[in-house]
Amino acid sequence: MKWVLLLIVFMVAGCSSGVNESPEKHSDKPLVNEENRNEEKPKESERNEAEKEEEKETMSPITEPKYEVNEASWKLDPIGNANEKVVLLTIDDAPDQYAVQMAETLRELGANAIFFVNGHFLDTNEGEQALKKIHELGFLIGNHTYNHKNLTEISAEEQREEIVHLNNRIEKIIGERPKFFRAPFGANTDESLEIAKDEEMIAMNWTYGYDWEKEYQSKAELTKIMVDTPYLSEGAILLMHDRQWTNDALVDIVKGLKDKGYEMADPNTIKTY
16 A cells, blocks of 8 residues: 555656746747836847948948039139049030940040930830940949030020929939030020029030031041140030940040049039039
8 A cells, every 4th residue: 555655646746847847948039028028129220220320321422523624714723632634534425326335445545524415315124224334334424414405595494494394304324313414506595504504413514526517527536636725624524425436446545644644523512503
């Protein structure tokens, strides 16, 4: 009888040792009070936003402009101690056929430029992709009106449509609005200049350009006149176009200008609104 009682006691003790163990013994995670769960959770969204703002300030420091556009001479005037011996390259009527190749060439040469865009070239997917590519290569995009109309021959309302509609189109494609405006044929009006100002764009014509003239529509002749013209001077704004002969001559033009000691100005250093 004693043996039976002892056996029963041992059986009860053995069973009770594996029942109602605390869950803390089987979990590496600390227990959280459900009432305070939301308060104890880190506010990741707030922390991330603060970090992003700090990164922006660190990665994109505000720099002082080095040049400003002189509307009397259509040249760049240096600000402070900026290098005076510079020229600014500009490419009009983009992106027609050669603009992307021209941008790639300039990138390889370490030369910057502004690409002034016509809106009607953006009416196709190919045109949109070309604009994106030029922008991705690091070049600023300028406004050259939507349909390249002579602004002196159309109404103030039509001028606004030509200019503002293109800005909206460019912004939709590349995510930013142009900082520079160039009227077709260099024919500004009081209205177009006011519209450009309202759109926070700097009006920009040019010091010289030749590639629309028949006698310079070859690689050799265009190179020679662009580099040896008497109009080449400090701060000169050079006008070129999205054309085959200009594309062919681009390398020699840039190298010729550099051989004469000129630096290609970075449009990002020009004073804007």
